[in-house]
Every structure is written in structure tokens, then in C-alpha cells.
Amino acid sequence: MTREESLRHILKHKAVAVLRFDDPSLFEPLANALYAGGIRTLEITMTVPGAIDLIRQGATFLPDDMLFGVGSVIDAETARKAIDAGAEFVVSPVVKKEVIEACRNLDKAVMAGAFTPTEIQHAWELGSDIVKVFPANILGMDFFKAVKAPLPHLRLMPTGGVSLTNGKEWFAAGACAVGVGSSLASASDLKSRNFNAIEEKAKTLIQNL
Secondary structure: OOHHHHHHHHHHHOEEEEEOOOOHHHHHHHHHHHHHOOOOEEEEEOOOOOHHHHHHHHHHHOOOOOEEEEEOOOOHHHHHHHHHHOOOEEEOOOOOHHHHHHHHHOOOEEEEEEOOHHHHHHHHHHOOOEEEEOOHHHHOHHHHHHHHOOOOOOOEEEEOOOOOOOHHHHHHHOEOOEEEOOOOOOHHHHHOOOHHHHHHHHHHHHHOO
16 A cells, blocks of 8 residues: 555544554454454554564454554664565654655655654654654643644644544544544453453444544
8 A cells, every 4th residue: 555545544534543462362353343343544553562473464364444554663674674564654652754764765654753843843844644743642632723723734643632532522623633542442451352342442432533
């Protein structure tokens, strides 16, 4: 998939499920539960043990309409390895020129993480397709409105502070997509392998976008 195709997919489906877990055996049933709940974009973070191998594994069972990318990327080498394994987009918690350039050179969508208006604009100028505002729970929706007023060209995605029911509020504040992690797959649900609960949470999220 090209960078533009991935970007259109993310903007269409609006929610990026951020996957963090310690047990790699959770990956397939977790991804399947999220898909059944309506999620169509997954981000597996590099903090997950064996993340690159799991990206390769995802290509063997994920449906064609599930866009699969990698998060918590902080260097170009990791971005290239993840893309080579099958990641269609790359998310970073920080602004790193080398990461953005590596993704653009490979025609893959990239979302750099930023916190201040200056960082956000800098990420955009470097070529970040969407700027991940992180941690958004500290900044809040009023921050989005304030930043978008003088900088309406920005595409912003909050990660942190997105619940199962406040998606519409984030979009009204200026978000183009939302990143959702523990609200979808809590530590307790993962520990008990309660995939039915995760599927129902995904449905609630999608219904409230």
C-alpha cells in the first residue's frame, strides 16, 4: 500500500488501535476481537516483545481491509525493519527527521509525536503525514482548538485522553483521527483474555466516532 492509500484509510476509519501487551500469544485473538468490533487500523508498538516478528505474523492472518502499522519508533533503522516486515505506517512518540525521511523514502505514511505548537509545525514541515499529539490527555481538547485556529492546515491525532465515548468531541476540537490504547484493551481484560469485552469496547468506540 502506498503512503497516500494508507493516509486515506486512516482518515476514513478515524480510529487507530494502539496495541501494548507483554504476551505475544495475545496478538492474534486481540487483533481478531478488535476487527470484529469494527476497528480497521492497528498499531503494534515496538515495546511489545518480538514486535517485528509479530508484524510479519500479522500479514498471515489479518484481513485485507485491516491496515497494520508500527508505533514507538524512535530511529530510522527500526522504521525500515518494521516496513520490511510488513508495516504500512509508522508512528513515533517524538519528532525525528531520520524517521520521517525513512518512511517518505519508502512511500509509507508516518505520524511523528509532538507536544508544543512549534514541535507540531516542525513535524509537519519535515513531512509527517499526521502529527500525533502526545500525551493528549495533558493538553486536552481546548489545546487542539487553540492550535488549529492559527494552523488550520495541520492534521492532528490525539493519543492519550481518548475514551470509548468522547471521539466526536475530539473531532469537533480539530482531530483528524484518534489513537486509542488502554480504553480498548485494558490490562485486566488482557490478563483475563476477555476478548469478548474488548470486542464490545471496540463497537462502542466506533459507534461514538
